[in-house]
Amino acid sequence: MDLFEYQGKQLFAAHGIPVPSGEVAETPAAAKGAAEGIDGPVVVKAQVQVGGRGKAGGIKLAANPEEAHDRASEILGMDIKGHTVNTVWIESASEIEKEYYASVTLDRGEKKPLVMLSAVGGVDIEEVAASQPEKLARLHVDPLVGLQPHDARWLTFTAGIDPEAMKGVVAILEKLYAAFVATDASLLEINPLILTKGGDVIALDAKVTIDNNALYRHPDIAELQHSVTTDPQERMAHEKGVTYVKLDGDVGILGNGAGLVMSTLDVVALAGGRPANFLDAGGGSKAEEVEAALDVLLSDPKVNALLVNIFGGITRCDEVAQGMITALDRIGATLPIVVRLDGTNQAEGLELLSQKAPSNVVVEQTMLSAAERVVGLAKEVQSA
Amino acid sequence: MSILVDESTRLVVQGITGREGAFHATRNKAYGTQVVAGVTPGKAGQDVEGIPVFNTVRDAVEQTDANTAMVFVPPRFATDALYEAIDSGVELIACITEGIPAHDMLRVYTHLKRGQQVLVGPNCPGVISPGKATVGIMPTEVFTPGRVGLVSRSGTLTYQISKELADMGIGQSTVVGIGGDPIVGSSFIDVLERFEADPETDLVVMVGEIGGAEEEKAADFIAANMSTPVVAYIAGFEAPPGKQMGHAGAIITGSSGTAQGKKEALEARGVKVGTNPTEVAEIVRGMV
Numbered sequence: 001m002d003l004f005e006y007q008g009k010q011l012f013a014a015h016g017i018p019v020p021s022g023e024v025a026e027t028p029a030a031a032k033g034a035a036e037g038i039d040g041p042v043v044v045k046a047q048v049q050v051g052g053r054g055k056a057g058g059i060k061l062a063a064n065p066e067e068a069h070d071r072a073s074e075i076l077g078m079d080i081k082g083h084t085v086n087t088v089w090i091e092s093a094s095e096i097e098k099e100y101y102a103s104v105t106l107d108r109g110e111k112k113p114l115v116m117l118s119a120v121g122g123v124d125i126e127e128v129a130a131s132q133p134e135k136l137a138r139l140h141v142d143p144l145v146g147l148q149p150h151d152a153r154w155l156t157f158t159a160g161i162d163p164e165a166m167k168g169v170v171a172i173l174e175k176l177y178a179a180f181v182a183t184d185a186s187l188l189e190i191n192p193l194i195l196t197k198g199g200d201v202i203a204l205d206a207k208v209t210i211d212n213n214a215l216y217r218h219p220d221i222a223e224l225q226h227s228v229t230t231d232p233q234e235r236m237a238h239e240k241g242v243t244y245v246k247l248d249g250d251v252g253i254l255g256n257g258a259g260l261v262m263s264t265l266d267v268v269a270l271a272g273g274r275p276a277n278f279l280d281a282g283g284g285s286k287a288e289e290v291e292a293a294l295d296v297l298l299s300d301p302k303v304n305a306l307l308v309n310i311f312g313g314i315t316r317c318d319e320v321a322q323g324m325i326t327a328l329d330r331i332g333a334t335l336p337i338v339v340r341l342d343g344t345n346q347a348e349g350l351e352l353l354s355q356k357a358p359s360n361v362v363v364e365q366t367m368l369s370a371a372e373r374v375v376g377l378a379k380e381v382q383s384a
Numbered sequence: 385m386s387i388l389v390d391e392s393t394r395l396v397v398q399g400i401t402g403r404e405g406a407f408h409a410t411r412n413k414a415y416g417t418q419v420v421a422g423v424t425p426g427k428a429g430q431d432v433e434g435i436p437v438f439n440t441v442r443d444a445v446e447q448t449d450a451n452t453a454m455v456f457v458p459p460r461f462a463t464d465a466l467y468e469a470i471d472s473g474v475e476l477i478a479c480i481t482e483g484i485p486a487h488d489m490l491r492v493y494t495h496l497k498r499g500q501q502v503l504v505g506p507n508c509p510g511v512i513s514p515g516k517a518t519v520g521i522m523p524t525e526v527f528t529p530g531r532v533g534l535v536s537r538s539g540t541l542t543y544q545i546s547k548e549l550a551d552m553g554i555g556q557s558t559v560v561g562i563g564g565d566p567i568v569g570s571s572f573i574d575v576l577e578r579f580e581a582d583p584e585t586d587l588v589v590m591v592g593e594i595g596g597a598e599e600e601k602a603a604d605f606i607a608a609n610m611s612t613p614v615v616a617y618i619a620g621f622e623a624p625p626g627k628q629m630g631h632a633g634a635i636i637t638g639s640s641g642t643a644q645g646k647k648e649a650l651e652a653r654g655v656k657v658g659t660n661p662t663e664v665a666e667i668v669r670g671m672v
Contacts, residue, residue, distance in 0.1 A: 106486055108566045108596045111493045143490040184487050186566070213459065213565075214485035247624065258564055259538020259593055262619035266643075267660050269622045278623070311540045311547070313509070313523040343543060344523055367544070368662055 001210045004047045006089040007224055008188075008206030015179035017172055017190075018202040022091030031072030034090035035065040041093040044071040048083035049228070056080045061093060086230070094204060098162055099192035101125050101136075102173060103207075104180040106187075112140040115147060115177060117159040117169070122192035135159070147177035168201025169193070183221065184214030233277070233300050240292040242279060249274025251378050252303035254293050256281050256315045264309045267367055273375030276303045282315075290323025298333045305378035306337040307370060310349075317341040317349030325356045336377040337361045340370035386513035386558040387533070387578040387585070388476055388502065389417070389452065393517045396421040396444045396474070397435070398465045399456035406432050408456065408480075408521050415524050417517040420448040441472040452476040454510070454519050459483035462506065466492045470501065478519050479505035479569070489567035496569065503569025509539035509561035522559065530555020532668060533579040533612075535572060536591035537564050541619060541661070545591060548665035554672060557585040564593070572602040580610050587613050587672055589664060590655075592646055594620030599646040607653035613671055616650050616657045617664045618643045 003011065009019040023034035024047075035042045046058030053059055058080050062068040068090060078085045099122035107114040118136045120128050129136050137158035141147050152173040153166075161169050172193065180188050189207035196202065215222040229235045237244030243258070247265075251273045255261035258280050265275040277300070281293045297303060310320050320341065328337075337360055341349045353361060364370035395412065399405040400422025410433045413419040419435050421444035428439040438444040441453060453469040455462055455477065462481040469477045470492070484506045496503050504511055510520010515529035522539070526546045532554055536542040539561055546559060560575050562568050572590060579585045588610075592599040599618065606614050621643040647657045656671075658664030 106490070106566055109571075109598065109601065111490060111567050113490065142494065143487070144494050181487065184485050186486060211486045213483045214487065216460065217485075247622070255540075257538055257540025259536070259541035259591070259619050260544055262538075262593055262623060263541055263544070263617075263661060265622040266619060270659060275622055311543050313526075313540060313543050314521055342547065343526065366662070368660060 001212055001215065001221070001225060002049050002228065003208040003210070003224060004049065004087070004228065005045065005206050006047055006087070008208035009089075009203065011183065011208055011221075012179065012203055012206050015182065016175045017179065018200065019206070020091040020094055020202060020204065022089055025072060025088050025090055026076070026086060028069045028073040028076065031088055031090050032065045032069035035062060035068035038090065038092045042068050042090050043093050044068055044075055045089045045091065046075050046078060046080060046085040047087040047089055048080050048085055050081045050083050053080060058085065094194060094202065095197040096194050097197045098165065098195040100159075100161060100165070100169065100194070101128070101191045102169070102176060102193045103187065103189040103191070104177055104185070107140060110140050113143060113177070113180060115139045115141060115151070115155060115173065117155045117161070117173065119160045119162070121194075125191060141177070146181070147174060149174065162195060164199060165195040165201050168195070172201060172203070183218060184211045185209060186211050233296055236299060237279070237296045240296065242281065242289070242293050242296055244296055245278040246300075247275050247277050249276045250302055250304040250382065251374055252276045252297040252300065252306040253309070254279050254281060254290070254297060254306065255309040256311065260309065260311055264307065264367065264371070267371040268307065268375060271371040271375040273371070273378055276300060287319045287323035287326065290320050291327040294324065294327035294331065298331050303335065304381040305335055305374050307374040308337065308339045309367060309370060310341050310343070312341065312343030312345060312349075315343075316345040317343065318345045318352055321349040321352040321357075324361070325352065328358055328361070334360055335381065336374070338364055338370050338374040338377065340364050340367055385582050385584040386516060387575070387582050388504070388558060388560060389511045389513050389519050390516045393452050393476075393519065394418050394420045394448065394450045395452045395454060395519055396423060396441060396448070396450035397454050397456060398423045398441060398469065400424055400432050400435065400437060401427055401430070402456060405456035409433075409435060411524075412518050412520070415518045417519060420450050441468045441474070445472045445474060450474060452478070452519060455479040455481055455506070457481060463488040463492060466503075467495060470496055475501060477501065477503045477569070478508070478510045479503065480508065480510060480521055481505075482507040484565070486565065486567050489565065493567060493569060502574070504560060505563040505569060507565045508563030508568070509542065511558065511560050513558045514556050520561065522561070526550065527559060528555035531557055531584060531586040532672065533557050533582070533585040533588040534559040534591070535575040535579070535588065536561055537593050538591060538619065541591055545589060545617065545661045545664055548661050549668060552665055552669045554665070554668060557582060566596065572598050573605045576602060576605060576610060576614070580612050585612060587615065587668060589668060590614055590616045592616065592618045594618075594623050594643050594646075595641050597641060600649040603649040603653045603655060606655055614655050615664060615667050615671065616655050617661065618646045618650075618657060
């Protein structure tokens with residue numbers, strides 16, 4: 001789960017990492033009010049989960065509350081790479097002396113946390129890692145030992161952090177690592193981490209990803225899910241406990257198991273279609289899960305045809321068929337639905353469909369033929 | 385031969401009295417696996433379909449010589465179950481549980497006695513050596529004994545490809561589901577190394593997906609260390625960057641980890657990559 005910048009900064013502040021003081025606003029008037037509570041000029045920052053906000057005009061300086069109002073009215077409602085700006089973050093403008101970079105991530109290959117620090121910040125860090133690898137200090141941490149103060153010092157010396165910022169950077173690295181562990185984060189990134197003209201080291205940005213598997217022990221963070229999910233289908237899927245990601249095509253996809261569903265998207269694309277979504281009904285899908293999944297898919301007006309691709313293992317094909325029949329009876333959808341069932345109880349599932357499914361449900365024997373069929377049907381619907 | 389599980393496997397099932405645990409322990413036993421014990425704290429003395437239940441993994445190992453543990457414990461308690469399995473000294477641990485926090489797995493992996501113990505999973509379907517033994521939740525009817533090894537991050541995709549192979553009359557030596565989480569006990573390379581050393585595996589199918597860099601590392605390993613040919617499949621070409629695709633591991637971060645990048649890395653080192661599960665099976669048929 002990815003947090004917005006302002007949520008990340010609030011999380012940082014709660015773990016003792018210095019951030020500029022600020023407030024959230026959803027209207028220009030609220031932005032003005034927020035700016036009135038802050039001494040001096042402010043920055044108005046679009047809250048969207050996509051990079052390149054600054055270049056897109058989503059971050060603007062305001063000298064006074066009136067300007068904050070005007071800048072917020074320009075930014076609110078803006079579309080940044082497909083993300084609509086619904087919220088702005090108003091924060092005290094910082095006088096930047098130097099920009100650094102700091103992060104903690106999970107290194108999947110090494111199976112250890114990885115702390116990275118660079119004296120080159122405020123830029124695309126992947127670019128720095130590729131072109132000037134010596135400018136990025138990296139340290140893997142033994143998860144049973146944790147980041148020790150000498151580790152943090154080693155990182156700052158190796159990265160070439162300015163002497164006047166050393167103490168502040170070391171303190172922030174220690175707190176950042178502690179926050180990483182305490183919040184079950186997969187990523188905590190500060191870019192830029194700045195040294196101000198006044199000599200303070202503060203986090204000017206916050207990129208935070210929390211492990212979904214650990215949200216059960218962070219109810220305060222889990223609560224933020226609602227605010228970060230704005231798409232109606234994604235929100236509905238989350239409420240129903242269905243793993244769903246919206247894509248931009250018109251062929252709805254329902255499958256079981258993440259790998260098989262990803263493979264299904266690929267096969268549909270190879271057949272010339274465009275998947276409307278990723279939906280994994282789960283490795284052990286039962287009738288109720290299939291019903292919930294169809295509720296989500298059929299609520300999306302962009303879906304012209306649907307492909308149900310199931311390989312029964314723990315999942316039983318007859319359960320899937322039953323879920324489909326119940327859902328279609330209730331919803332009464334008329335769009336074409338192509339079904340491919342294989343594995344456990346395939347014969348029973350197909351029998352159920354042939355007896356009880358409406359006529360818009362057609363069966364194909366293989367994944368490839370099912371993909372071709374559904375792409376053809378989606379095109380017919382689109383041109384009709 | 386085969387790898388990881390065979391006739392000598394003596395399995396203890398942690399969480400055996402739960403609904404899923406009991407169901408799959410019984411199925412593993414019915415397939416021919418020696419399921420020698422189950423563990424549920426406080427339920428020692430009971431049995432599940434004739435499988436004796438113990439309070440601790442240590443008791444089970446001492447009294448039944450179990451050498452393999454399967455973890456079926458819900459995610460909130462699975463970390464503890466994994467530590468318990470590690471400390472009992474079993475050689476192989478297969479963790480089926482889905483939803484274990486990654487930070488817990490960092491600590492578990494660090495505690496694992498690597499070199500003496502192998503952890504497969506979590507969030508995996510287990511391991512099967514067709515005709516010999518199965519440890520996990522794989523639908524056994526999909527697999528037939530043969531000489532092709534298979535290692536995969538995805539369960540249902542494993543079944544799909546195995547079925548396509550079976551339709552062509554090609555069986556498997558061992559099938560290993562390494563799991564879809566970011567932090568897993570065994571990587572592709574760990575399993576490929578074992579297949580390379582197995583005289584009864586003539587070819588390996590590697591099924592990867594977006595996220596991480598393990599497929600790319602495996603490509604280097606294959607080029608440098610393997611005489612056994614490898615055929616690969618990668619899922620997730622249509623996955624947009626930054627979106628999590630169900631498996632916690634299947635997320636693209638930055639430029640590395642894309643399906644296209646993985647395919648190119650593998651092909652650059654001479655590994656054939658099928659564009660769909662059927663084509664993978666066809667490539668294999670042409671090579672065995």
